[in-house]
Amino acid sequence: MSKLTRFSVAPLSDMTRQLADVASGRSAPDLVITGARVLSTYSERMLDDREIWISGGRIAAMKPAGSYLGKAASFYDVKGGIIAPGLVDPHLHIESSMVTACAYAEAALLNGTTTIFCDSHEIGNVMDVAGVEAMLEDARQAPLSIFLTVPSTVPATGPEMETAGGDLTPEKIARIFDKWPEAVALGEKWTSFP
Numbered sequence: 001m002s003k004l005t006r007f008s009v010a011p012l013s014d015m016t017r018q019l020a021d022v023a024s025g026r027s028a029p030d031l032v033i034t035g036a037r038v039l040s041t042y043s044e045r046m047l048d049d050r051e052i053w054i055s056g057g058r059i060a061a062m063k064p065a066g067s068y069l070g071k072a073a074s075f076y077d078v079k080g081g082i083i084a085p086g087l088v089d090p091h092l093h094i095e096s097s098m099v100t101a102c103a104y105a106e107a108a109l110l111n112g113t114t115t116i117f118c119d120s121h122e123i124g125n126v127m128d129v130a131g132v133e134a135m136l137e138d139a140r141q142a143p144l145s146i147f148l149t150v151p152s153t154v155p156a157t158g159p160e161m162e163t164a165g166g167d168l169t170p171e172k173i174a175r176i177f178d179k180w181p182e183a184v185a186l187g188e189k190w191t192s193f194p
């Protein structure tokens with residue numbers, strides 16, 4: 001079985017026809033998770049006795065439990081367990097946890113977080129672009145969606161206040177945006193000391 005990362009799931013735009021075929025019963029799902037209570041964040045209600053049809057790592061359909069009658073799919077009965085959307089953490093510094101991105105992913109996923117936006121300004125302050133990119137390489141191996149908000153204030157002050165190992169100039173930040181599709185925004189901005 002190939003390693004599960006967010007890059008092993010095809011873009012939604014490439015999968016709409018396949019997902020529609022599964023949802024309408026024209027082709028079989030890879031997996032049916034049945035016997036579930038599903039938390040609907042739209043209606044703020046728990047939906048009892050549901051099953052979810054999965055294809056290509058994506059949800060194709062949610063149906064009443066027992067709807068899928070085919071034989072090809074794998075079945076997993078969660079026996080009344082709750083299925084909820086993954087939590088999104090919009091700002092954190094993986095380095096503050098003193099672990100790698102993959103180790104962070106394990107703890108985050110076990111607690112329901114499926115997407116994070118990290119700002120690698122701590123490693124950037126020590127190792128400049130090389131540190132930011134090393135963390136991104138590691139993040140790509142994690143089964144967690146990890147996006148980068150590019151550190152915007154490295155160093156935070158100036159040579160009279162600190163001896164930083166990194167100096168992320170606007171040119172370097174632009175190159176990170178060009179190179180890494182997971183770079184989606186600028187990171188936190190600190191007010192410079194006088």
Ligand SMILES: [Zn+2]
Nearest residue numbers: 091092093188
């Ligand atoms: Zn922060």
